[in-house]
Structures are given as C-alpha cells and as structure tokens.
Amino acid sequence: MKNLKLHKSSVVHVEQLKDATSVQIISNGELCYSTDSAIWRLNLNGQPRLVVNLSTSDVYITTNSDNIKITSYAYYEPWDSFVVGCSNGDVLLIQENIVEIAYKCEDVVSNILCSPDFERIVLLTGQEHITLVTDCFEILNSFNIIKVELSEKLLVNVGWGKKETQFHGSEGKDKRVVKEVVGDGDNCNDSINICWRPDSLLFAIGFLDKVVNLRSIKIFNRDGILQYISEPLSGVEAVLNWKTTKELLSFSQHTNDKYFISFMEKNGLKHGDFEIPSTINVQQLLWNHDSSILCIQCTDLDNNYLLFLSCTNYAWQIKKWMTIENKIITAKWLLDNSLQLITNNGNYYILYWTETLCTSSPGTEDWVAVIDYCSVLLTPFKQVIIPPPMFDVKLTIESPVDSVLYLPNNQSRNGNDICIITSDQTVHFYHYKEECYVKNNTIYKVPNMFGIFNHWFWLNENTIIFSLSEVGSIHHICVAKIDDSFKHITKYNVELPVVTILNHTKGALIQLSNGQLLLWNEELDIIDPYLYLPEECTHLSVMDNKIYALGVSKRLFENDKVILNNIGSFCIRYPFILAATLNQRLIAHNIHPTKDNNDQYHRRVESGSKIITVTGNSVILQLPRGNLETIKPRPLTILSAVELIQDRKYLIAFDLLRKERINLNVLCDLDSLKFINDLNEFIIQVKDPSWISLFVTELEDKNYLNTVYASQFQENNVDELDNKVFTICSSLMNTLEKLDKDKYAFPLLGCYVKLKRFDLALNLASMNNDYLKHLLFLVDVDQLYKASLAEYNLEMAMKIINNSQLDPKEYVPFLKELEKMEFHFMRFTIDDKLGNKELALKNLINCGGQFEKCLKYIIDNNLYSYSLTLFNRDQNEYKTIAKHFADLLYSKMDYKYAALIYNQSIERNKAIGSYLKAGFWKESLELSYELNLDDSEIKKIKANILSTLSSTLKFREAADFAEFELKDSKLAVDYCIKAQDYTHALYLARSRSLLDSDLEKCIKSSCLNTAQNLISDINSQNENFVSLAKRLVEVRKENANETTPYDNLNDTSSEISSVSSYRTSSTRTSCRSARKQQRKMWNLKKGNFREEPTIVLTMKQIIEKFENFKDNVKIISLLLVRFEEFDIGHTLQTTLESFQTSIFHHKSTVWPIFNETEQIIEDAILLSPLKIKSDKNWKLNILE
Template identity: 35%
Template sequence: MASLVLTDSSQLTSDSQHLDYTSNAFQRWTLDSLTHSLEDKQVLCTKCRASNVGIRGHSGCSRYFCTASKGPSNIGMFCYHIRGLSRVATIIESVTLAVVKELKDLLDFNMNEIKKLREEIKKRDADHNQLKRERVLSKDKLEQYQRRSNLRFFGIAENTSGNTESLVLDVIKNKLNLPHVTVDDINRSHRVAKISGSKSRPIIVKFVLYRKRSEVFSMKQQLAGNIAATSMFSPEEEEEDMGRENLQALSPLATLRRDNITKTCTWGNMDNGIGLVLSEPTISKRLAASGLWLHSALEWTTDDSEIGVRFQLGGLTIVNLFCVDSQFGDIYIYGEGYVFKITHITQKVTRECNLLDYYEASDIPSLVNINCNPVAENICLAFENGDVLTVEHRTNIIESVGFVDSGLKSLCWSPDQEVVCMVTGRDTVIIMTGTFDPITEVDLHQDSFGEKQFITVGWGKKETQFHGSEGKAARFVMQVVDDPNSNKDDGKALISWRGDGLLFAVSVVSKENVRYIRIFNREGVLQYTSEKISGLESVLAWRPSGNLLATTQQLPNKYIVAFFEKNGLRHGEFSLPFSSSERKVLQLLWNTESTILTVHCENVVSSDTSLYFYTANNYHWYLKQVLDFSKDRKICCVEWDIESKNRLHVICEGGHYFCYDWTWVTNHSHGNAISNGAFVAVIDGGEVLLTSFRSKVTPPPMSDQKVKMQATVNAVVFCFDDDNSACAVLADGRLVALVQDKVGGPQQVQWVCEVESECTEMLHHWVWLSADTFVCCSGTHVMLLVRDPQQEKLILRSKAPLDSCLVSIVRTVDPLKVLLQMSDGQLFVYDTARNKVSLYNFNLPECCTKLNILRVEKTEFVFGLSDRNRFYINTKEIANNVTSYTLHSEFILLTTLQHTLLCSRLDLDGIESLASDHNLGTSRRIERGARLVIAVPCDTRVILQMPRGNLECIQPRPLLLHLAATYLDSREYRRAFELFRKQRINLNLLYDHNPEAFSSNTGHFVRSVKDPTWLSLFLSELQEMDMTQTMYAGFYAKKSEDKSLTKNKASIGDMQYTKDGIKHYNYQCNTVSFSKNFIKKGLGAHKLYLARLEEEKRIEAEQKKQEQEDKGKIKNQSEEFQANMKVLGTKSQEDKETILKENLLEKQESS
C-alpha cells in the first residue's frame, strides 16, 4: 500500500487562495467520492506508523493531525488528507494552465515584434543601400571634380627615361599647336597600368589650371584619332580622366562601338544619379520636347555690367516668385503649381515638387512668399489662404507646418533665417522662430507710438500755439489727414527687415485709410511709428546698412522715392524721371552693399516693365542704368543675390531667367599726350556730366559741363584717336557723339545716329576705335559697326561668335585689334580687319573687373584687377590687397586695403621688379576707402574719390620728381626752381640730379633763375650730401654709384659769374668770387650771406680807388723816366746802369 505524504496545512491554505472558484463543485464531488471509497480502509500514520490514524491524532505522535483515537474514526482523518492532496493537484493544474496561457501570449507578442523588426530592418537596409549609392555617387562626383584638371593621353610611345612631361609637352606644342604651354602648367604626369607587350601605356596629366586643361582638350581634333568617331584607344589620342562610376557608365558605349551598333548616347539625369542614357533618336526628341530643358546660356549685359547669363525654361510660361539659396547659389522658381531648381554649378534645370498633387489644379491659392532655408535644408512656401508648406531638399516631400485661418497678407524671413514675420488677414503680426515655434502675436493698429516714444516738454506742441480766430478750442481738434490717393492704394501690407535682423518695418494702411510705417523689434515689440503721410505707396525696402527706409510717394507735381529713418521721421528724397500717371513702381530693392537702389516699375499704358538703377554720392542720387523689357518679356520678379554683392536675378514671363553681375567703371579720356584734357564723364539719367581735371577739380554733383540728352544714358565711351571726344549710348539704342571744337572749349553734339534694325539684341561693352568705327557685344557675338554719315546709322560690318560670356573689351596696341576677356578669365584677340577671334598669348588666373593692355619697350603687358582685390600683371599675381589702380603716362598707381597709395615706374625695370621682387615702389598714406579716379597725363595731379563721394587732388612725390627731372634734363631751370619751391623739394637736387650738366650750364642757370633771392636760397641750402642716394634714393634707385660722376659741390664756390650773368644785380665789378670755405661749411644764414656781399662791394670800391691812384703814380713815373732818359742820353753806358740801379732801390725802399 502506498503511503501519502501530507504537507503543512499553512501551505495548503496559502496555495488554495490561487484556485479558481469555478472548480469548487468539481473539487467537492471528487473529494466526497474519494471519502466514501476509503471509509473502511486502514491508514497508518506517516510519523509514528500507528494504525487507524484519526483526525485528532494519537498520544505518541507529535503531528497535529495524528490522534490516539482508535477504530473506524481514523478513516475520516485519512479522507481529510486525501481532500488536501486533491486540492494541491487542482492548484498545480490551475497554475500550469495560467503559465501556459501567459507564455503563449508572450510568444505571440514576441512574434509580432520580430515581424515588425524584420520589416524595419528591411526598410533600413533599403535606406542604407540608397545612402550607400548616394555616397558612392558623391564620392565619384568629388573624385571626378578632383580629376577635372586631368587628361589621359593614349598612343604615346614608351621611352627608357620615364620622363613623361617632355613627351606630353612635345605632343601639345607640336601637334596641338600650343607653344605657350610650358612645364610650369603641368602639376604632375605619369603612366598607368602595367607594361603588356609592345602596347604603350596611357599617360595621365594633371594641369595646374583647369583653364589650361580645357584649352588643351579643345584642340584634340588636331590629333590623329577622334574619340567620337573611332575607337577609344586610337594613336596619340586624348580623353578626359574619369572616375570609376563614369567609366562603368561608359562601358555600354564601348560595347556598342565594338558591336558597330549606332544609337543615340546622351548624358542625362536618372533617379539614382547621373549616368549614360541609351535611346533611339525619335524618343530622345520627344523627351526633349516634353520635358523641362535648359535651352541656351546666352550672355546679356549692359556696359557697366560684368557678366549676364540668360536661361530659358522651356516648359514654364508664368513665374510667380523665386528665391536664391545663399549657401550654394541655386535658384528655386515657383510657377504654375511647380517648383523648379536651377543648379548654380551644373546650370541644369530640374523639377523639385508638384503642388498639383497637394491641391486641386483649380484651387491652388496665390503664393505670398518663397524662401530657401539653408539651415533647415528646405523650401518654405506661404500662400494667401494661410497655408505654410515646406519642401525638403533631399526627399522633395511636401509638409504642412502651419495654417492661418484669416489668411496671409505678407510674410518675410529675417536675414539670419532664425525669425519669420507674418501679417495676417486680421492685421495682426505673428512672430515665429525658424522652426515655426510661436513667439508672439500683436495688433498692427495698436494705439501706442511705440516703446521708443519721443520725450518732449511741450515746446512747439499744438496746445501751446496761437490759434488766431479759431480760439483755444482749436487745440483739441484732431487733424485728419486727407489722402486723395487712398482709393488708388492696393491695400497691401509689406514687410522689410534691416540688414542685421534686429528690426523690421511694416507698411500698412491705417483705420483712417492712410498709409504709414511701423517699426518692430524681432520680439514683436513696437518701437516707432511714422507720421501718416498722404500719397505713400505699399513698396518698402530697408537699406541693409540700416540708416534709411525707402518707399515711394505720389505728389501732385512729381513722383518721388522718399526716405525715412528708423524712428519714422523723413530723411530726404529724390524725384523719379516719370510721373505716377506714366509708370507705377512695383518694387524697391537694395543690393547687399547698400550702394545700389533698384526701382522696378511698369508702364501704365503699354505694360512694359523697366529697371532703374540709382547710386548716391555726396547726397545726390544718380540714375546710372535703365533696362527696358517689352510686354512679351515682362518682368515677373527681381531679387538681389545675398552672397554676391552686385549680382541681380531677374525672371520674366515665358520662362526667361537673367543674371546680371555689375561692376563700377570710370569713364575717362584716353591718351598720354599733354593735349589730353583728362576728361571724366558721369552718367546722371538723361545728362552727361563732364569735367576736365587738367584745368580744374570740380567736386560732384557739380561738373564743368552738363550735356542734356533726349533719353536716358546707359554708357559713355571715349575715342582712342581723339583724346577729348566722347560718345553717349542711350537706352533707346541711339549714339550721340560729343566733340570738343577748340582746346579748352565745351563738348558739343557733333552727330546722332541709330543702329540698323538687323542688330535686334541689346548692345553693350562699347569701344570707340576710330572716328567712325565701333566694337560692341551682342549676346554671344562680338560685332564691328561702322557709321554711315549719309544715313546717320551704324551699319553692321562683321560679327564673330563667342563661346562664353564676355566681360570686357579693351583696345590693344594695334588699332585694328581688341582684347576680349571672358567670364572665366580667358583672353581672345578680335581682329576687326579679318573678322577673326583667336586665343591670346595667355589667360588670366581669374576674371578681372578692370583690364588694361600696354606696350612698354616693345613688350605687351596686361594689367588686371579682380573683384577680390587681386592685382595681376599678365599671369603673375602681384598683390592681393589692391582696391583700385590707374595708369599714368609714366607710372602705375595703386591703392590698397591698408589705405596707402603706391607708385611704380611704368618702364621695363619697374614692371619686372613688380612681377619678381614684389617691390611696389614708394607709398604714402591716404584717406580710408579712397579710390583712384584718374591721373592727369604729363602732370603730377592724381584725383582720388572718398567713400562719401567728395574728390581729393594730390601730387605724389614720385610724379613730382619725375616732372622735376624732365625740367632739369631740358635745362628749364626756372620752371624746375618754381616746382622745387612750391612742393618743398630739396634744392640740392638741382645739382645732384646731374652734376656735370649743371656745372657746364651754370651761366644758363643764373640767367634763367634771375632772382637773386632764389640764388641766395639755393646757395644757402647746398650740402655735401648726395640727395639721390639718401632722401630721394627710391626715385634714383638705378643711378650709378660711381663717385667720379659726382663733383664736389664745394667747388661751386670757385665758379666765377661773368658780367652778362650778373648785370641784373648792378654789380660794378668784373668778377665776384665766393669763399669756398663759406660754401663748403654750408652756412645757411641769409643775413651773413648779404653781409658778405656788402663786404665784397666795399673791397671792390677800395681796389678801384687804389687802381686809379696807381695809374697816376705810373703816369708820373713815366714822365720822370722820360726826363731821366734825356739826361742819360749824354752819359756813358756804365753811368746809365748805375743811375737805373739807384732809382730801382729807391722805389723798393719807398714801397
């Protein structure tokens, strides 16, 4: 019989608490049946082995459930234990079921989680593969960019020396006809791959400059092979050195060529990057016709502009707004529900997103603002209905970041892209962060003036004034501003930020229907409020420098641009050259330097649009340029570039995009002759202001002469053959010649002519070669125009195509040739006689905004200054801190960022010293920010213009010394002496300049100077020191140090002046001698010198008196001698000799 082990009842009790109450009935039924079946069985106690164990236990056992009772009563106790064991089994079963259920639920949960993780891993793997592909493409793009200066040459025979540079140079010079390419243009070169039989290995050549590599690559057609028509490894063939991805993309092309399969192969954009696209020609044409393509890159500028590029967006006709990426220079354009991107580097047009999918085509609201945020790397679009959307650059996903239920009137981002300001339909201003977290919302029409309200003690207030017959009650009458133009106001609210982003202004119409300006800080706190002025318009532009707010105002008699200070007070104005009934101003824009104000306006009648460019000097506003656009090419929007200071972006209807780069040009007369009047022309709208700086210095805005034109002037050019003749190019295309009839006379109009109708494009970069010959640029062509005096027209004689954008045209030493500079610094020569454009001897390292070419001692030199202050002579960078330069007839003058003026000789030695030793010659301090205007030829005057616009005339010491040397060499001692005294030049230089010449021309010197005071001054300043070796050593650096050529200045004291030379002094003597010691010691006291002269006169008078007395004595002695001779005639010879000796002894004793 099996024994049962009973556990403690406390454990049973505690475990029984976990049982499910629904199983109690089953438990009771089981226990009851088990009790009846075992009622008559004998049960032993497991502790003491006593039989018939009862419920109470027995006396010999310590167990609680064992009793000493005997007989059948022990069966009940056993049944009780059986019931406990059954309960334990039930507990175990219930716990097992609960644990199994819990484990099953946990397993299901884990399986779901694993499934989700697998899907996430799969998605991340896909993203990882995409990023890996992008990384590979980026790496290959960077690698390709690094290899952009490389070329591979195939078919060049192997040599034993291993010197590949000489082999490559031999091919370039002899077979490509590029003799100017030297070993200095090659960075490194080497062969690639292993030697395999007799086949020559290719050579990789890395050039120093990409421009030089392009020049070599452009001549590859002259080699034996052609990569476009024959195999890729033809003899002596060159190709671009490409990266791995590009080479893999080219492998299908090589396969097609080996299989002689002809298909269209073009480079295009694919979803996963740039690759080779193979397609049939018909399909390619359809794609080109249906997609968005870059049709052309056409240069379009005016005379004062440096570069202008035009793109045409083939699939876009209406453009609403655009913005510029300040980080990469890309252009984002919104129109017809699409956002397009023009990549700055590749100049490709792509479509970023389609808002037709976000809105229904008929329900797309009007766009208020588009902005590219380089920090968040997205584009923000704000619509009139209140929607604010963002488009990520990488994913092009459209996301809604906010909505204004009352709509948006205006939205503008701060210059730092950290704060955005909105004007809502309820005329409230909402300020938010760059991540669209709200800062504040204020009422635009709040009653207060602002936080910076003026403090006044009441003087001048209306309440304290005398009101006459109106009485004291008039002080309480509120003045109501009546705006007659209020019904013409468009009601727009415009926002404009200050350049530092601390303040912004809002132009809004008040509740009284009068427009005024309110200024807030970036936290949305009102600072100032302008007075309510009649006639104000909605356009508003805050000057980036922060001192002026520009807006337009309609007055009864004129249309003006009005300026306000930040406190809301008026501060100046200027009139527009049209009335409000003729044109309406749509925009006012400032460039980033705050130097150019652009006025975008529209013709009220014809709907033609125009751009007016204004600059300010000496508080006068000049109209410098006017660009007119026809109705078919109406301007949609205009924007100045944020990074490039003078770059303007313009987009017109029809998908035309224009980019203008402007630079400052000084229009002055040419020539180094003394007949050149040093004329400078200034454009001021329809007037040409002319000033001759040889005769006088007239500060702007004044001038010597004003010539009124019939239209706005866009450019002024001077003739090379006639130094003082100028030609004005008008905005309507006509040319007006201004000629000086007599020397010193005014400029008068000689002829007016138009350009023939064949020249339909805008003409710019004018050069006046001769009396009737002009050279200019039109689009991508350089043109030669000749004036027909009978028809009064400029006739197109010839034109030549150009490969890139033209920057400047300069006449060379040859009057029939001009030098052309492209946007990348390439130089070409245009031969007008043969109508041929050819490469120049070299190219500039970068594009230069100012360019000159000059021949010095049969050697041509090209001088260039870039907008980065780098000054070049030919290909050599001389300095990187030059702000301006000009060419004098004998010198080159430069101003630097250190506010100094440098002068160097314009001869072969001076230029070579500049190019080799960086010896920039003598220098002097100038005013901060001064720029060179002109140096008067054959003179010493140099004109500088200060930043505020006033002029300063200086005479640098090197120019003075050069002029003095010219006078001394030509023996013009009078003019030289006047120059020395006026400019405080040491008078020792009169002698030290050329001692031998001076010593041999002392008489001429005295006769030229004439003035005894000047002679005294000269003699008193003479010193033994050689000024050409000490004080003026910089100017006489090349003077010989041979001492034999320098005569001792003390010997001048020994010279004697003839009567002719000193007769003007009324000296009654034959000669005047000066003490050598007096001169040598250099006693400069003028009084001592005059005293010395008086002493000499006294001595001369005494000597003259003594001579007269001696003559009387001689006469007496002669008479006595004759008497003695008569007496001696009777004497003997011996007696005669004795008498003579006695007389001689007597005379000696008496003397």
C-alpha cells in the same frame, strides 16, 4: 566720380517659367516656382524637380483637398525646406518629400516672409492680420495691423520748443508753418507690404490707414512689439524696402506732381529724399549687399525698366537705364553683386555690376565724366579740381546716357573729344574746340539687335566696338564703322561673357570671364587668343606692351605674374603704377628695377579711398563718402620735374620743386654739363635773385637723383659730376658777373661762400650794407668776423660787429688796439688769435729783432719743423732751433730723428750718443771721426758700442766690431762662441794663430753642449707632437658620437663674438683682458669648445720648428764630425730622423682626406696641412 558698369551678363530661357504663378530666386542659378497646387525646384544646369503637389500628395490629406491652392510660400534655407501657405489657412513645412502641417491659421495665408536670420517668420492672413512665429512655429505675437497701438518707445517732449520756433536754415521761414497732411484720394493702394531689416532686429509693415486715407508704416521688433509709427506723409506708395546697411527705410512717394524715393529712420521720421522721373511707376526697390547700388524696378505704359543709382556726397544719380522687354516677375541681389531677375516669358537674366571710371587718355585735359540720367557731368582735373556732385561742364541729351567714351592715347585725333552712347543705342559725338564742347550734328543709331549691349569701346576715329549678349548665353563681339553709319556690323562669336574691351597697338583686346584675352587684329580683321590671365580681372591697362590687370582677388598682375597684393584700385603714370591698397596705403610702384626696390613710396590714406585719375604730379582719390583728396607723391613730382628740366622749362620746374620741398639739386643732377651750358637760359627764366640764391644755398656735391631720390627716380644711374659745387658755382659766378653784378649780388655772395672765397665775398659786401646783411645771413657771424680778420681788414670787421649782435665791448677794444700796432706785429697778433700759428710765426719773424720771442713761440706751439724752413742752415737761429728740437725728440726717445737734428744743431756731438741709442753704431762712430775727436774719447765711444751690442745679445755684430774696430781677435772668438757660430770661431782662431788646446777645448765643449740641447729640444717636441696626436684622435671620436659636430655652435658664436667685442671696445675692457680672453679661447685644456682646432694649430707650429731644426742639425753635425764626436752626432741625427718619421706617420691623422660629397663644416685651419719636405740634404752619411 564713379559710374556703374555692367561687368558681364548672361540671359537664359527657362521654358517652365512661362506657366508659373510665382517665382523665387534661391541662389546663383537656382530658383523655385509654383503653380496653383505644386512647387518646383530648378537648377539652370538640370531638370525641374517637384517639391510638392498638393493635389496628388498622399502625405497631405484633408477635406476638399482638390480645392486647396498654394497662396504663398517661402524658401527656408537652414533646413533646405519650404514653408507653404494654403488657401485653407494651413501652413505646411515641406522637407525632402515630407509634408507637415506646422501651423493653422483661421484665414487664407496671403504672404509668408522669413527674417534674414531665419529665426522669425511673419504670416499675413486675410487682409490685415499679422502672426509672428519662431522657426519652430511658436507664436510670439498676433495682431491686427490697423488696431495695434504703441506700448513702447512713446515720444516724449523734452522741451525743445514748437516747430514754429525752431530754426530751419536755408529752408526759410515757410518751413515753420505746420502744414496739414491731406489724404491721397480713393485711388490709393491698399495692399500690405512687409520687409525685414537685414539684421533681423526690426521689421516694417506698410498699409493703408483708411481713417485718414494715407499709407502708414509701422515698425516692430523681432518679438512683434510695435516700436514706432511713421509720421503722416502724403503720396506714400506700397513699395517698401530696408537698406542693407540697416540705417534707413526706403519707399516711393508722390508729392506735388513730383516723384521721389524717400528715406525714413527707424523712429518713423522722414530722412531726406531724391527725385526720379515722374513718367514711371516704381514696382520694387532693390539694394545690393552694401547699399552702394539701388536698383529701381519700374514700368510705364509700354515698357519695363531697371534704374541703377549710386550716391556721392548725398546726391543720388541715375547711372544706368535698362529697358526690359517683358514684365519682371522677380528680382534679387546676390552677394557677388549680381542682380538676377526673371521675366514672364521665362528669361533668366544674370547681371554682374561693378564700379567704373570714365576718364580721358594721358596727354589730354584729364577729363572725368560722371553719368547722371540724361546728362554727362565733366571735370578737367588738369585745370581744376571740383568735388562731386559739382562739375565744370554739363552735356545734356534727350535719352538716358549709357556710356561715355574717349579715344585711346595712341590716336592722332584730339583725345578730349567725347562719344556718348544712350540707353536706346544712339551715338552722339562732341568735338572739344577752344575750351568748349561742340556737338556733331550727325547722330548715329545702332541697328536694333535683340540682346544686351555692353562694353562700348571707341577704338579710333572710324571704329566702335561693343559686346552683345543674346538669349541662350550667346555672346558676340561687334565691330561697327562710323563712316558707314553703323549700317553693317561685323559679329564675332565668343564662348564666354565679355568683361572688358581695351586698346592695343594692333587693334583691341577682349577679356572673357575666365581671364582669357583675345586680340582683334584690325588689319587682318580676325580674333586670336593673346594671353591667359590667372583670373577674371575688373580693371586692365596697357603700358610698354604689358597688360596690368586687377583681379577679383585684389591681386595686381603684370601679364600673368603677380606684382602687388591687396590692391583696391590703380592707375598708371609711366613708369609708375599708383595703387590704393586695402590696408589704407597709397603706393607708387616702379615697373623698372631700381637701385633699392624695397624703398617703395607709400603713405597712409583714408580707408576705402579709390584712385580717380592721375594728372601731372597729383593723384586724385575719392573717399567713401564722395569727397576728393589730392595727393602729390614724391616720385610723380620728381618725374614731372625731370620732364620739365629735359624740356628746359627751368622756371616751372623750379617752382614745382620749391612748392613740394624737394631739394633743388635735382635741377642740375639730371645732366650737370647740360645745365652748366644752359645757365644763361636758367637765369633768364628764373629772374628772381632770391630764387637763384635759394638754389645756390642748397647746392651739394652728392647727386640727389642717385642717392636721396634713387628709389623714386625711374633711371638706375645718372652720370655724376666731380666737384659739382665748385664747377657749377664757378660757372654761375662768371655768368652772373657778366649779366648784372649789382642785380645778382645776393646769388654771387652765395657762390663765394660755397667756394670758400671769403675775400671776394667781403670785397662785394663792402660795397653795400644790404650785401653785408645778406652775407651775415649766409655765414655765421663769428666765422665771417674771423674771415675779415684773416684778410687783415679791420674796417670790415668793425662793420660786421656793428651789423650783428656781437658785443662791441668785447670786440671793439681789441680792434682799436690792433690799429695801433706795427704792421707785421698786428698780423702776428691776428693770426695767433685765429689759430694760424705758422702764419703768425712768419709774421713774427718779419718783425725783426724778436728771436727770443720767436723761439719761445716755437717751443710753446711745437713749430720746430716749420720754423726750420724759415731760416738758412748757416744761421745761428736755425742751429739754436734745431738744438731745442733735438732735445725734445731725445726726451721722447725718438733717438734716430734726434741724431739727425742734433747733427744740424750747435751741439753735433750729442748726435753720437743718439745714434748709439738708436742702434746705429756705424753712424755714431763715423760722426766721431768726422768731428775729429781725440783718441781717448773715441776709445770711450767704442767701449760704449761694444757694451751696447753685448747687452742687446747681438754677439755676432759684437764679434765683427771686436775684430775690425778693436783688432782684438781673441775677443772676437769669444763673441763667436757666444753666438754659437763655432765655424767662424775656429776660423778666427786658426787664422790669427790663437788656437791652443784650451781654446779648442772650449769651442768643442760649447759645440757639444749645443748638440745636447738640440737633442733635448727635438725629443721634447717629438713627445709633445705624439701626445697631441693621440688627444686629437680622442677629441674627434667624442665629437663623432654627438648628434652634430657643433651642437654648441651658438654658444661658440656668442663667445667668439664676445671676444671680438672685447678686442674692439676699449670703453668696456682693457687690452689685457682681451688678450686673456683670446688665450682662453685657444687653450689646450680638455673640454675647451675649440680644443680640436687648437691642437691642430699647435701641431702646425711644432712642424714649423722641425723645419728650423734641419739647418741647425746639419751645421752641428759637421762640427761634431770634425771633433770626431761620432756618437753624439749619430744620436742627434737619429733623433731628428725619428721626429720626422713621427710627423709623417701622424699627418693623415691630423689632416684626414674628406670625401668630395661630404659636407665640410670644419674650421679652415683643419683643412690646410703644411707641406712637409721629405729631403735628406741635412743628413750626413758618415753618422748613419
């Protein structure tokens, strides 16, 4: 489906070449030419440099030197030298003005040909003698081309039968007859042609075999040994060249008044051909570096031509027909796909070629045009996909076609119309009408201008733009008006060759060979700079006023920014860029940022695949051999479906999603509310109940455009509908019921199932056995069976068994037994079997007279809470159930809840003990008063309360209980002393006249003991604090001497993570092990990797204890003053003050102040010091 495009061109005139007898192209812009006795070397940017002049050279002296002429020469690249053949038989090696006779021949050296690897040189002397030498001019073989015979590779008959008995397929029986090859006549060309295979392993020689008067081809290996001789062929000409892909030899051939380019395998057997116009004569066959382009240099009576051909599916097509005004002396392909040629008037042509596509704009029938000589082969891919070389429409004109043009997509005219430019610059228009092309009667002719016409672009109905390259590297942009019949053409000079012309909203964009983009403004009729691309680009497209360009480095640019790499071809389908990569992938790149830009669509394609066009949701790719492959990327399919949904074409969208296996939720996820409003239209379009059922079956609450297809949908967010399934199914159910409930029974059943309305589903299924079968398809048979039982519909349950694979022996007896039961007991049995325990209990209670059975059912199924709601509080049944419930709670040690339930049962006195167990002694005592228990029982309860408070070390509460309930002040004082509430103890003793010397002494002794314990605790904490502070300084010094504070950070992380895993994984270690690991990590042991933060944390905890010491010291100090124990009070106060001083002294050591610029990598625990209050409210001045 591809054509050839002259990417850029340049023509330079070299005056020195006019007098040359022979010219050879060395490299890009460098050549050499010869006269009779001299060879010159020339760079287009410099002056000619003499290589050698035999008539004036002092180095090469021989007899009759004045008559010696240069007969042939070859450039020897490895030594940057020349091998020159002379008329006296000498072969000279010329390097840096050094002339050396490398070899002597007996006759004139008429041709010299080096192998591609420059390790072999073929010398043709006289008429028929060949000498093969090495690069050091050592003879490998010397022979007469006519007389040499096969000594290797002889053909052997392996018994495949004669030609007459072989099968020849479509060629028919006539092919079986061995036809005699007749000689070519007296006018046959007798010249000898030599060509090397590109790998330098073989070379071929074409010559005239005068015995049979036929040209023959002999193939030799690199040592000059004859390997094969061609089969006898008539009409073979003296044009010979090996394909660069080395598998076939090409030559021209006249057969039966037809002209062919034929191919031959290395074994000498012909391997196919293709026809070319018979009005020309082939002079040379030229293959580019990968054999994708064949250039035929040919002539006729008046002109010289270059024909450029390419092959698709073994069909060769003439893509370009160039007329060259003067005779071509030499031509050569270079590795950059440029053909360089020189004409006899001294013009040097540089023609860069690339593949291109002729496609119509989006919104048309997606035409792809293929040029084949005088014909244009058209295929509308929107309608039909036809692999080349086949086609749908063929347009034929009188002259070879040069370009095929379509209007850009921003023009109002029919985008299917076509414009054809021929090689003689005539312009033909075809109008697409009623699915066929109608030719415009008016044919326009571009005025004759000397130069190369290229880059034709149809801007609008009245404007065509093209480029013109003139001799001297002069380049123009030409603008022609169609309504003016091309009489007046506006030229704009540009500095560099033009490589692309494309559409722009203001006119046309022109790309130059340096990547610069110029904008021709149609309204202002001027050309201004527009943008600089990073490099020269071969393919450009415009979308959203952005330029997307594929550079020669295979990078895809968005304006001047690289967005993709390794791209072989691309095509735009808004908002996606479809690209075939060099690593065999087809990708769809969204030009807008998406939720997950990394989740890019891609799929593997065959190596070398190129994108031809994009139509609808299909990407058409052409494989290297020419076949087409159609791929439907998921993003394009979703994009097409969304466009159809927006246009309310629900049937087409449904069919597309179904075929491409895309979830049907897309139908309603784009705009759920609009879809609900269009439900009636949706049903009318789709019609088929089975399709609607399929849609209902796939419905889910999640929005697929925001989740599953988020990366393939161009919008970043779509409004989601809460309870989507419920809302859509409810609306759809109502709509279907109104339209035709019988016709849409299956979709209705799907809606009922989605809404979990099995009652409605079973009701509808009972009307028709087919409905029931469909319902069984939607719902698991066990689930449906249970649903029918839950509705107590035994008849439907029996139908389900009969229409399913359930074993009747297992289910039918149970249903028969249910039919015989009392109504409520039947319901109880069904609900109990289905696991509906609460409903079963309710039905069992409704049976009446079954309380014992009810109680057992409640106890067995732990239905206490629910069962209490089914009885009144005054009923004995309620109280009995409450008693059993409370017993269960008491056994589970839930004493508080047990007490509450006991209080509502028939055994309320048990609530007293439960309250007491729960620690609610006031509720327990209050309930004992409510139950009017006798004094002995109450006394026993009070004794239990006091014992419980004492055993749980709640001495202060015990003191209050003794004072207010037992009225025992002496006991209350004792409990106050145990609670270390000495102030209240003194108060009670004084107020109740209990204070005597013994009691006062006891209180004082306890107070002094407490003071001594405080002093001891404070000293201990102070010593520990100071010790930790010293160790902290040592640890920080050790860390400072290391290269980094946390060299073992990775080990630390691994150990901490392992601790985390211990804490979170109950399957591997116990909680005890996890706690053990935690203690290890926060251990104060020297050398622990977390020793520093552990020390700081411990010091923090000590400071928190200091804050608690303040209140205790203040209270004890007041009592010590009261007891006149000033010395102990002073000691207590100074001890705490010393502790406070120590804390403030070491605070800066524990939490140093970091510089703002210093990188902090410490634990957060090291950076958050406690706020220590420096108040003195706790101190008594009298004790200082």
